Amino acid sequence: MIMSNKKVVLYTRVSTEEQTKGNSLQYQLSYLEDYCKRNDYEVVETFKEDYSAKTFKRPKWSLLTEFCKNNKKGVDLILFTRWDRFSRNIKEAWHQIDYFRNIGIEINSAENPLDLTNPDNKFMMVFYLVAPEVENDKIAKRTKEGTHAAQVIGKFTNKAPKGYKNVQYSDKDRRIIPCETEVPIIRYAFEELSKGVKSIEYVRHEVNRKGLSIGKSAFPELLKNQVYIGNVRVKEWADTPGYWTKGLHEAIVEDDIYRKVQENHFGKRKSSKICRAADPDFYLRKFLVCPKCGGVLTACYSKGNGGYYGYYKCPHCNRFNSSAIKANRKFVEYVRQLKPKESALALYEEILEDSRKERTAEIDKDIEKLQSELLVEEGRLDSIDTKLMDGDINPIDHQRMKNSIEVRRENINLKLSSFNPQNKDIERKLGHAINIIRNMDEILSSASVNHKILLIGSMFPEKILFDGEKYRTNSYNKVLDWIFQNINELQKKKTEGSDKKSVSSVSVPGAGIEPAQHCYHWCLRPARLPIPPSGLESSFGLIVLQSCKSCS
Numbered sequence: 214m215i216m217s218n219k220k221v222v223l224y225t226r227v228s229t230e231e232q233t234k235g236n237s238l239q240y241q242l243s244y245l246e247d248y249c250k251r252n253d254y255e256v257v258e259t260f261k262e263d264y265s266a267k268t269f270k271r272p273k274w275s276l277l278t279e280f281c282k283n284n285k286k287g288v289d290l291i292l293f294t295r296w297d298r299f300s301r302n303i304k305e306a307w308h309q310i311d312y313f314r315n316i317g318i319e320i321n322s323a324e325n326p327l328d329l330t331n332p333d334n335k336f337m338m339v340f341y342l343v344a345p346e347v348e349n350d351k352i353a354k355r356t357k358e359g360t361h362a363a364q365v366i367g368k369f370t371n372k373a374p375k376g377y378k379n380v381q382y383s384d385k386d387r388r389i390i391p392c393e394t395e396v397p398i399i400r401y402a403f404e405e406l407s408k409g410v411k412s413i414e415y416v417r418h419e420v421n422r423k424g425l426s427i428g429k430s431a432f433p434e435l436l437k438n439q440v441y442i443g444n445v446r447v448k449e450w451a452d453t454p455g456y457w458t459k460g461l462h463e464a465i466v467e468d469d470i471y472r473k474v475q476e477n478h479f480g481k482r483k484s485s486k487i488c489r490a491a492d493p494d495f496y497l498r499k500f501l502v503c504p505k506c507g508g509v510l511t512a513c514y515s516k517g518n519g520g521y522y523g524y525y526k527c528p529h530c531n532r533f534n535s536s537a538i539k540a541n542r543k544f545v546e547y548v549r550q551l552k553p554k555e556s557a558l559a560l561y562e563e564i565l566e567d568s569r570k571e572r573t574a575e576i577d578k579d580i581e582k583l584q585s586e587l588l589v590e591e592g593r594l595d596s597i598d599t600k601l602m603d604g605d606i607n608p609i610d611h612q613r614m615k616n617s618i619e620v621r622r623e624n625i626n627l628k629l630s631s632f633n634p635q636n637k638d639i640e641r642k643l644g645h646a647i648n649i650i651r652n653m654d655e656i657l658s659s660a661s662v663n664h665k666i667l668l669i670g671s672m673f674p675e676k677i678l679f680d681g682e683k684y685r686t687n688s689y690n691k692v693l694d695w696i697f698q699n700i701n702e703l704q705k706k707k708t709e710g711s712d713k714k715s716v717s718s719v720s721v722p723g724a725g726i727e728p729a730q731h732c733y734h735w736c737l738r739p740a741r742l743p744i745p746p747s748g749l750e751s752s753f754g755l756i757v758l759q760s761c762k763s764c765s
Contacts (some may be wrong), residue, residue: 219255220254221254222281223249223258224274226241226293227262229400241298243516258280266297268302291313292322293322294345299320299322302349303346332536361450367445367460367461369389374435377465379389387461398420398423400466402420406477406478408473409663411493412492413478417429417432420432422685436474437479441466495512495523495525496721498525499678501679505527505533524536551624552650558647558650558651590625594615660678675687675695678680
């Protein structure tokens, strides 16, 4: 039984849902004050809480605890209306009761007061404390069931992601609708990344500049979210795993664009090198080294009066940085110096064409021979079939001979299939490769960032040094060297019986640190000419500028 003349701290609490139903803080406070008057209690402090009772990590309860701790002798009792106002977690409730008992403060209810000095009342205490927890568990279960049912029919039940906003038409009708200001930015992000040119981080910076703030780790998760194509995630329930289903909300991204983003940036075939460096403003990133310390340069944007400006900088010594626009422009000028003269390329095209024709003729002869052998075997098969029908051989011998013929036919067909039909299209492929060599500087000026990176990585097997004005490198790619090293031998074959022709000197950079200021003759050693495969990467995996060792 609660004794009189006690100094009391009043505690009132509601959750938001209870407050909307009329179970207000003011009602609890009035009830407690009236109770204190009847029992001649002195109210020393009042705390009003609008928070869940699932735990005791509540703002006002923390203040109450601190007040009681600092005023142990001035507080005898913490009073609330019902035990569910105190807690809905029996384990944490017992901990709080023990804590305040140890500092000489009692905890009790005005509607259901208990004499805690009587051990038998602990039974009632357990009941009063466990009942709210059981009720809370039932509410949580009903809420989860309702949420799951809503997700199954396509309702989005969480906080709206960026690009959408939550709307509530009634107590039971909550939806998400597109946010007019954010939708264009979200669509722009997906459309740009679907092209496979820009990196995720580059587009994230663009999105932030457009006014949609999003963090580095959150942006990839946004891109993976199927909500933008109109789907809703149905969470795991009982033994049923989670899955995506068609939602009731409006999609703001097209399915094919979303799919391309996943393939380009989250698929297994994604090129990690291109993904890290595929920033149109910084396509030289990872290729350049610092002239001060030799470390690989990185790239960044710096905000100025006119907006954001790109720079290549050294993160190792922090003693070098250069404008990305200037560095990219000078690199194009540098590559323009590496192109062989048109006369050398024309001669190379002519030699390759002759070699292609010779190779094609050999292949055609081999194919013709195999086809003739195949006709012979087919004739033999017809012959044994005739002998079987005429009774000249028995079925067992016929099957044995047929099996032998089939094995030979299979071997012949296997050899025929080894001749790649793409070799018939080699003229177009060679033309493509020569065109790349002829237009290296144009590719670096106007091609997509992926093609630029492939070209640079193929042209320069080692890192490139840039001092802010000039470029240097210790080696070039093997494309141009391959041209010059094979011209003499093939030209010799082409003009056999006549006076030996020499290839004109070609003004090109030497193989030293920086482009030479004089001409080199090119060392031409005999080599067998293979048929170059198609594609940018393979074409530039063949050639390199290399000065003649005898004259350098």
